[in-house]
Amino acid sequence: MERTTWVTSEYVPAGEGCPLWLFEALSNPLDHAPVMVVHPTELHRQHMLERLHEAGVAVAPQYHMTLNRLVRLLHVDLRLPVLLDDEASTFMxxxxxxxxxANNxxxxFLFTPGVGEWTLTKTRRLQRLHAELLQLxxxxxxxxDPGASVYHQLCLEVEKAAGGTLPALVNLHVLEALRSTPETPFHLSEIxxxxxxxxAPDFTEIEQxxxxxxxxxxxxxQLLNPGSFRLGHHGAYLVDQPPCTDDTLPHWLPAHTPWVPTEDGWQTDVGLQRNTTFTRLTLDERTHSIPAALSLIQSYRxxxxxxxxxxxxxxxxxSNTWSTALASIGMSWSPGSSSLNQQPTHQAVLRAARLAQGMSAWSLPSLRGVFFSSTVPFNDDPFPSLFHPTxxxxxxxxxxxxLDDIARQFHVLGGPGAMSRWLGVLSGAKPSFAERRPAQRAQALEETQWWLACMLHTWAPLLPPEDRxxxxxxxIGCTSGEPLPRPEAxxxxxxxxxxxxxxxxxAQLDQRRAPFDMGVGALQRLIEALNDIKKHxxxxxxxFPNGGPAFIDVLEHIGSTTDVSHQSSRTHRIQVVTPDDALGCTAELVLLVGLDVDxxxxxxxxxxxxxxxxxxELGLFQTDLLVRRGRHHLRHLLNAGKHVVVFDSSPEESGGPSAPLxxxxxxxxxxxxxxxxxAPPAFLPPEQYEGDGSSRRFAWVAREEGHGSWLTPxxxxxxxxxxxxxxxRHGFSGRDRRQQLGFDLRIHHPNSESLNHPPAVMNAFEGEVQSDRRRRQPLAKWTGNHETFSWANRANLVSVDAxxxxxxxxxLRVSGTAASAFPHLGHxxxxxxxxSVDPRPLPPYSTAGLPLNxxxxxxxxxVERPIWSASRLEAWLKCPRQAWIKQTLNADDDEGVGTEDVDVLVRGQLIHQVEAAILEGHGVPMGNETMADPLPLHLGPMGHGRAGWDAVLDFLQRDVHWLGRHNAVSVHRTRDLINAxxxxxxxxxxGAQELPPxxxxxxxxxxDLALHHAAPIALEWSPATKDDRSVQLDTMPDxxxxxxxxxxxxxxxxVVAMPDEYRSLLEERGVLSDADHTEPYPLHGERRPAKRLVVIRDLKTVPxxxxxxAGLxxxxxxxxxxxxxxxARAWELLHPNDRVVGVGATEVGEHTTHYVELDGDLGVLAxxxxxxxxxxxxxxxxxxxxQTGAPTSPFRxxxxxxxxxxxxxxxxxxSGHVNPTPGKHCSYxxxxxxxxxSDYSGGDF
Structure with a gap:
């Protein structure tokens, strides 16, 4: 049907969304026939309606449209099928x-049936292509075309089946209906x-x-901006024709004189009439833009x-940053809505849904992120209907x-098969023989095993095929041995x-009060969206994809396509918008804050x-379109206000303005x-940028050479x-105020803010005082030749690094016994x-002048402990503060499983377990002493043929589950341990191959087999008496x-097992005898013969x-x-006939060396x-x-x-002394x- 089109146009200057003649006509609707106005943006429409309401006009909203609103209005007028506005449902x-x-x-071009699955991402990509092509x-x-036409047919099928219209096709359907309608649609007929x-340029072909x-x-x-269409100044137009004059102006328009442009530059007549002033504000950092904008807004208001x-x-x-910042100066602004994907509770549900999927499935970090996170509080007992059999x-x-111990010791990482490894390891888990509370540990092991099994069944709909x-x-419970009940999947x-x-x-979730955190509301929106999709x-x-990765895709899609609104009051006198949304809008003050290149x-x-x-080929190659649109938007903004402040981030190395700016x-x-x-803005008080006062929020900074100084926040x-x-500190946030309070406190300057915790003021000086002490502490390196660094200096030491x-x-080559006194700190x-003789723990510093003790x-x-372990004592030696925080306060950072490699502690424990396997084969039980006559290892069962090596391999096969896996870590460690x-x-x-040793x-x-004179008698020996699990050491001679x-x-x-001639020699020297004793070997008194000589060893894994x-x-x-x-002393106290004559570390690395520091009394046999x-x-x-002056050996x-x-x-x-001891150990x-x-530096906080 051929129809005549009536399209006219006239020029209007940039910077004025609605010309004055049109606003006056709209303000007096009874003076002329009704007209419909199509606004460039939704924000401009809102501003126009507000202006008309303020002018006392009863506004008819249906006469104020945007292009999108117009299309939807015509969709209703033309009686087209209902719009399917639920994007999540229609997309699914x-x-x-x-x-x-795809399967058919x-x-x-996109999918081969039977090879993989058609994913949600492929549909999204096809949808994106289809939307781009529909502009034509x-x-x-x-x-x-890889499949956009097929996708279009599928869209039509969905519309037909649903009896509605897809939003993506509404323009196309409205266009077809307009071309074929025999009568004018209702809302067009009455105007x-x-x-x-x-x-802004350009209309798409379908919009035209x-x-x-x-x-x-x-x-x-159509109202058009004059100027170059190639540059984008002109804007979008429908028909390339001359603008109207007084003679050709349509009669239905309100009477007015068409504006005739005089210049074609950035500034238009509107800007000249407003006498627009421009201020360039240079930024050293783009992060300064929001505080600077707040200063300008506050001064203007x-x-x-x-x-x-x-x-x-x-x-x-x-958006959240702007909302919080404006609230700090008493202005309310919010973005109105945000994506459901930004809600913490929705992200928590997604993490839970993905728990069984991917390469991090059932990993320790994933389990922690779901069940040990405060994002979503879970009830303490998720399975109240289950009961243990016994x-x-x-x-x-x-x-x-x-969970942490199992993940470390058995190298349980995430991914396929992780749940099988969890349950497999826990099925045979037992408390360690060194466990201090074995009953509680056994309960925790089985409860964790039971919980994981329940999680497995609960996650059944989302499990991958390899875990089903x-x-x-x-x-079967690892402790009780009873079959454990599980929930119904x-x-x-x-x-x-x-x-x-x-x-x-x-109840706990509903107490959330954080801004933009909907809490329960986000979960409600998720459930509603899921039900809508399923129903549709x-x-x-x-x-409906009701399980597996497809269901997780639905959850992700709902999060990305569902908006949640934020109910809050809004100050209508301020708007924070993008350049696109600002088109047509005007204001007295325009701040071009975020127009940088990024x-x-x-x-x-x-x-x-x-x-x-x-x-x-398609006519879509318009690489300059965004730049043209940018010029059009910028030209409007430069003329849209009386004061225009341009924020320029050129001084920042990685900053700079975007191309149009x-x-x-x-x-x-x-x-x-x-x-x-x-020139600074006229509304900015001079004290903000003049003089030397501290209230100045802006300074004059020289930028381009020869161009003077520029206003800079x-x-x-x-x-x-x-x-x-x-x-x-210039700023408006609470953090800025607290920082200013800190600055003022340092110089005792009055401040209106109050302290949250007054003692914290003094605490802040700890670092400076201790740093000053450390700079002044005496250092051993300044000691002169043949001089001794006195033990008296210990009182002035801050760190043992001195x-x-x-x-x-x-x-080690320097003789410490040459010192003039003992103990000493070096000679x-x-x-x-x-x-140096070990001076630790260092004495704490105290002073009466400062309340910082x-x-x-x-x-x-x-800090009282009835029983101490060597590791706890060593922690107090290294740093009492660290020991107190970790051991008493139980405060520590969560280290997690930081690497895919086998944990270093697990590798060390493996060496201990292998040694235990060897000695158990020799007849030495773990945790106990052997009562039989001790024999060197090479003379026992492990010294015959492959017996020792077979014991090692049997242990590895039985207990080291990660050995032999095909991941890179296991391959490397298998090669390292057994060269296989x-x-x-x-x-x-x-049984098909025999591995060589x-x-x-x-x-x-x-x-071990080379220790011909050392007979093992105990492994993992614990010093305990019949009545007590500890032994009291005689540390003080008096x-x-x-x-x-x-x-x-x-x-x-x-035990040192030596030939008879060696023993006779030591008996002659009074070291050995067959006499029995009831008192332990003296530590501080005279020496006496012993019945047995003992060596204590400590196994250490070294690179x-x-x-x-070697040997360090x-x-x-x-x-x-x-x-x-x-x-060593504990052994002597519990074995009065024994004397410890050797101690040392066994360094287990690429090769193994048993080091022994031998008592000088045995030096003749060394x-x-x-x-x-x-x-x-x-x-x-x-x-x-x-220590009492009696002769003894240096070993004693x-x-x-x-x-x-x-x-x-x-x-x-x-004594309650928990003073810090800084040093190189602070790095760890x-x-x-x-x-x-602390000496700590670097890393992430």
Whole structure:
């Protein structure tokens, strides 16, 4: 049907959304026939309605449209099928159709039936392509169409089945209906014409056709900005024709004189009439933009009540930031709505749904993120209907420590098969023999096992195929041995979600008061959307994806397409909008805040399958479209207000204005108006930018050479006061006020803010005081040649880094016994300094002048422990503050499973377990002493053939589940431990191959068999009596009742098994005899013969070692650690006939070496004894006399000194001294970032 179209146009200047003649006509609707106005943006429509209401006009909203509103209005007038506005439901229906079409080979370019699954992402990409092509008049004539035409047919099928109209096709259907309708639609029939306000380039082809179809039914008059269409100044137009004059102006328009443009520049007549002033505000950092904008807004609002328009291209990403910032100056603004995907509760549901999927399925971080997070509070008992068969008080609940220990020890990572590994390991889990509370641990193990089994069944609808077989297996409690009941598996994803929400503590969740956190409301919107989708799909006879990854896709899609509104009051005098939304809007103050190169990108969006060649073929290749639109928007904004402030981030290295703004700034600089932009806004008080006062929020900063200084916001200022130089923080947030309070407190300047915790003021000085002490502490390195660093300096030490405590080869060569006094902190001979006698724990610092003793470590309460372990004591030596925080307050950072490699602690424990397997085969039970006559290992069962190696392999096969896996970590560790590939290990397990003794563990066995004069008698030996699980050590020579109670486990204890001639020699020297004794071997008194000679060993896993580092870990055990000395004395106390004559570390690395520091009384046999690699360094470091002056060996004096160090640690705790001891160890301290004295630097906080 051919119709005549009535399209006219006239020019209007940029910067004026609605010309004055049109507003006056709309303000007097009775004076002329009704007209419809099509606004460029929804915001401009709202502003126009507000202006008309303020003018007392009874506004008819149906006469004020945007293009989108007009199309939807015509959709109703033309009686087209109802609009299917539920995007989530309609998209899922389309996805179901696409999946069916793909499986029927209707999309051959995108999918091969039987190969993989048609995913939601493919449907989204096809939808994006379809939407782009629908802008064209002939969208599907493209030869390279991968499936958009098929998708279009599927859309039509969905519309037909649903009896509605898809939003994506509404323009097309309205256009077809307008072209074929025999009568004018209702809302067009009662108007004289349509006025289309100026819009940005360009109309799409379909939008042009819709407006032209409207023009065939009623006249259309378009208002256009003059200027270059190529540059974008002109804006979008329907017909390329001359603008109207007085003679050709349509009669139905209100009488007025058409405006005739005079210039074609950035500034228009509107800007000149408003006398628009421009101010360039330079930014050192883009983060300063919001505080600077708040300063300008606050200054303007102090004396003006005009409208403020803040233009930020990145407002959608910073909406919460803007809302909070404006609230800090008393202005209410909110984005109105946000995506459901931004709600914490929705994200928590998604994390839970993904728990069984992907490469992180059932991983420890995933389990923590769902069940140990505060985002969604769960009830304590998620399975109240389940009961244990025998233990009524046991419940299916997770134990965080059990999960962490299992993940570390058995290398349980996430991914396929992770749940099988969890349940497999827990099925045989038992409390360690070293467990102090075995009953509680056994309960925690089974409760965690039970809980995981319940989780497996509850997650049944979402399990991947490789885990579904686990549902058929029964679960036997690892502690009780009883079959454990499990919940009935939900039948669908919806049923799973219902169960999950039933376990949420709704009362606690409903107490959320955080801004933009809907809490329960977000969950309600999720359920409503799911029900709508299910109802819609079932009405179309399409399947609802009710399980597996498809159901998770539905949850994700709902989050990304569902908006939630925020009910809050809004100040209508200020708007924060993007440049697109600001088109047509005017204000007294316009702040161009976020028009930098990142926020306002001119990069064209990528459309799937539309490369440059395809765009050229379709006529869509318009790489300059965004720049043209940007120029059009910017030209309007530059003329839209009386005051325009341009924020320029050029001074920032990675900043700079976007292309349109940079182009305008360049043009202004060439035009000679550049200097005019230097003037501050007229509403800004002079004290804000003049003088030297601290209230100045802006400064003049020289930028471009030869162009003077520019107004720049400053976040900090300084002012000289009576108290000193005052730092002023400019800002409006609570954080800024608290920071200002801190600055003022430092110089005792008055401040109106109050302190949350007054003692914290003094605490802030701890770091400075301790740093000053550390700078002034005496250092051993300044000691002169042949001089001694006195023990008296210990009182002035802040860190043990001031002395040489950790053994080095150079320090070990210097004789510490040459010092003039003992103990000492080091003695210099030639160029090197000797080792220091251990001064730890260092005494706390106290002063009467500063009330900081509590901060320096003086507690009001003592830290009492009835029993101590070597590891706890060593923690108090290293840093009392760290020990107190971890052991007493139980505060520590969550380390998690930070690497995919086998944890270093697990690798060390594996060495201990392998040693246990070897010695158990020898007849030495773990945790007990052997009562039989001790034999060296090579003379026992393990010394025959492959017996020892077979014991190692049997243990690995039985207990090390991760060995032989095909991931990179297991392959590497298998090669390292036994020099085998996963295939070789599998063949060995099946009996098809016999592995030779190779690898790290074979070298450990070889080193054990080489100890021909050492007979093992105990492994993981614990010092305990018949009545007590600890032993009291005699640490003080003058106080036999003093000392400490020790509990722990010594890695290995050997008896020196020597030939008769060696024994006779030692009997002659009074070292050995056959006499029995009832009193322990004296530590501080005269020496006496012993019946047995004992060696205490400590197993240490070391990297390498290289020739430079070999033996240094052994020396650290002697001079830094406590365990060897404590266990040595504990053994002597519990075995009166024994004397410990050797201690040492077994360094297990690429090769294994048993180091032994031998008592000097056995020095005559040092070269003959085969008990390991013998060292004798004590003779140079410890005097041959006891603390009471009696003669003894340096070995015995070393033992006494280490015991006295342990006693000092106990006394430090009892005295409540928890002073920090900074040093190199701070780099590895998990609480270093919360310690003001720490040496910690780097890392993320």
């Amino acid at each position: 229906a389309l996805h179901a159709r696409c999946r069916s079409a 080979a209707e999309l051959p 008049r002939r969208p599907f004539v493209w030869e390279g 004289e014409g349509v006025v289309v306000l100026s819009g 056709d819709v407006l032209m179809a409207v023009a065939s039914l009623t006249p259309v008059h 102090a004396e003006h009540d005009g409208r403020i328009l803040v233009v930020d291209a990145g407002v959608r990403e910073r 233990k009524t008080e046991w419940r299916p609940r997770p134990d965080a420590k059990v 077989h686990l549902l058929r297996k029964s679960i 939900p039948s669908s994803g919806m049923a799973w979600l219902s169960w999950l929400l039933s376990t949420v503590n709704m 799909l079932l009405s179309l006879a399409l399947p 926020a306002w990108s001119m990069r064209s969006p990528t459309v799937p399958w539309l490369d440059a060649q395809a765009q050229l 940079a182009e305008w700034l360049t043009d202004v600089q060439r035009s000679g108006v550049w200097d005019n932009m230097r 400053r976040m900090y200022a300084t002012a000289v006061t009576e108290q000193g130089e005052r730092v002023v 002395v040489t405590l950790r053994p080095t080869r150079a320090a 210099r001979e030639e160029k090197s300094m000797s080792l 509590h901060r320096f470590g003086a507690l009001d309460a003592a 590939t996963p295939e070789m290990w599998l063949e060995h397990q099946e 190779l690898g790290r563990l074979a070298r450990l066995l070889e080193a 106080d036999p009742t003093g000392g400490l109670n020790l509990f722990g486990y010594a890695d290995r204890v050997d 390498g070692p290289t020739s430079d580092t 870990r052994h020396m650290r055990c002697l001079f830094e650690d406590l365990q060897l000395a404590l266990y 070269e003959q004894l085969e008990i390991g690699e013998i060292t004798q360094v004590f003779a140079q470091q410890f005097p041959a006399e006891t 004096r070393w033992m006494a000194e280490r015991l006295s160090v342990a006693q000092r640690a106990v006394e430090t705790a009892r 301290c998990s609480i270093a970032h919360s310690c003001a004295v």
